[in-house]
Amino acid sequence: MIRPYQEADLPAVLDIYAKSKLDEFAYEDKQFELLPLEQDPKRYTSLITSQISVYEEEKMLAYAAQDGADLRSLFVHPKGRGKGIGRTLMQHMLDRAEGEATLYVAKSNYPAKRLYEQFGFVITNEFMTDYNGIPILANKMVRKAEG
Known part of the structure; x- marks a missing residue:
């Protein structure tokens, strides 16, 4: 079930982030150390100024954050992976986005990029x-707007 974020969800969001963030860099040739979300001012501010949706069954398994058509984050707890939850949340965000949707991803995060490409996203810049x-x-x- 997807529902709007509530303040009481913050501990679960921080836990999902902590268990998932470094997976973005699994294909990098460098070692990364987790910077907890609440200690990362740029990413934390981006999250709390977004419209956040959470996916839960018996407990929260994932969350996504967006600001209009700017898709800011999508994290699935390792125990929730491989069940289509990421795909479900991505579609949820796109259904609410108006116009051209944008997102940013580590160049080496091939699994995420493959998912995004299935939704019609194309790489427009490298930085x-x-x-x-x-x-x-x-x-x-x-992702160009439909229509």
């Missing part, structure tokens, strides 16, 4: 960013 002080190549992906 340097960083995570916890370590430089990383990233891609901007865009």
Whole structure:
């Protein structure tokens, strides 16, 4: 079930982030150390200023955050993977996005990019960013508005 985020969900969101964030960098040739979301001002602010949706069955298994057509995050707890939850949340965000949807992803995060491509996203830009002080190549992906 997908429902709107509530303040009481924050501990579960932080837990899902902590258990999932470093998976984004699994294909990098560098070692990354987790910077907890609540200690990462840029990413934490991006989250709390977003419209957040959570996916739960008996407990929260995933969350997604967006600001209009800017898709800011999508994290699935390791125990919820392989069940279509990420795909369900992505469709939920796209159903609410108006116009051209954008997202940003680590260039090496091939599993996520394959999912996004299935939804019609294409890479439009490559740029340097960083995570916890370590430089990383990233891609901007865009999905043209339907219609």
